[in-house]
Amino acid sequence: MTTFNVARAAMAVLIGAALTGAAHAEIKNYEFRLIQPTVKTGADRIVTVRLVDKTSGNAVPDAVVFASRLDMAPDGMQEMATKVTPMPGTEPGTYRFKATFGMAGRWQLSLGAKVQGETGTVDNKLVVTAEQ
Numbered sequence: 001m002t003t004f005n006v007a008r009a010a011m012a013v014l015i016g017a018a019l020t021g022a023a024h025a026e027i028k029n030y031e032f033r034l035i036q037p038t039v040k041t042g043a044d045r046i047v048t049v050r051l052v053d054k055t056s057g058n059a060v061p062d063a064v065v066f067a068s069r070l071d072m073a074p075d076g077m078q079e080m081a082t083k084v085t086p087m088p089g090t091e092p093g094t095y096r097f098k099a100t101f102g103m104a105g106r107w108q109l110s111l112g113a114k115v116q117g118e119t120g121t122v123d124n125k126l127v128v129t130a131e132q
């Protein structure tokens with residue numbers, strides 16, 4: 001390769017990187033969706049969510065997902081919180097949590113995620129209804 005060709009190759013790589021960057025979804029284009037909007041009231045219930053890239057509709061695997069809180073804020077009981085334990089996912093792009101739903105009603109699950117290659121944090125609140 002001549003110096004000129006090396007420079008051209010390097011430029012092509014840079015342009016390629018820029019285009020790839022532009023094609024990336026922004027962090028606001030990701031969201032969590034509940035697989036099932038309801039659970040049975042009781043101990044050790046599993047809540048499964050999918051992290052979705054809204055621009056493509058694809059599930060997003062290998063994100064670092066954390067549940068910060070599960071409480072009954074939707075029913076005016078924000079002080080009624082319960083512990084959330086992360087569980088292994090069953091398929092790529094889904095994330096599972098175990099929790100005890102001690103009371104029937106609406107529970108708010110606060111979720112965060114870091115997505116590979118993206119800046120910022122996905123920050124969602126989902127409402128799960130515990131049924132008697």
Ligand SMILES: [Cu+2]
Pocket residue numbers: 072077080103105
């Ligand atoms: Cu309650």
